[in-house]
Amino acid sequence: GAVVSQHPSWVICKSGTSVKIECRSLDFQATTMFWYRQFPKQSLMLMATSNEGSKATYEQGVEKDKFLINHASLTLSTLTVTSAHPEDSSFYICSARDWTGYSPLHFGNGTRLTVT
């Protein structure tokens, strides 16, 4: 149980275009999902906390107008990278809990974004 599906696995786009990444909890409801970014051989950096039915909470230094997060239902959160630039190329991973509080995170497989 507790499976998180992330799509797409990889995407290549041109500078200036927008890319949408989907994160779904398949067998549980997630009122909160988390979006992380990981550079090669580096740690996971929390970008934002996605809350179902309300605005996302962004970490300091993360541009909310560039990284649009929508948590439309208890099983789906999306991250849209708007007007992508090469420096946005990275590995984006979503995660969710199957209950609130201090439970472990279940991660999606991640999305490798390359902006040319």
Next chain:
Amino acid sequence: GQQVMQIPQYQHVQEGEDFTTYCNSSTTLSNIQWYKQRPGGHPVFLIQLVKSGEVKKQKRLTFQFGEAKKNSSLHITATQTTDVGTYFCAGQFTSNSGYALNFGKGTSLLVTP
């Protein structure tokens, strides 16, 4: 934000040798979790420590949480090639929005046969 420091960044051992990675926080943690990420994969949950001084074992892996709940360690006895990957500690602070986790930088373990 509050940070979790993790050392060493890299560790290269011969198969059969032991391995330890350490995490430290300047402020008290609500709990600490450990994850393993294989090359090209996503982090996978290993264990969660909640209580002060807690020690948990999973076969050859031993996890400890400090008495002050500010540090933790993961020790692997007699490493195997299947232990290769990056081990992350992740701390949870009561002030974190939505109970988010702050990850350490990870320790990349390489095991040669």
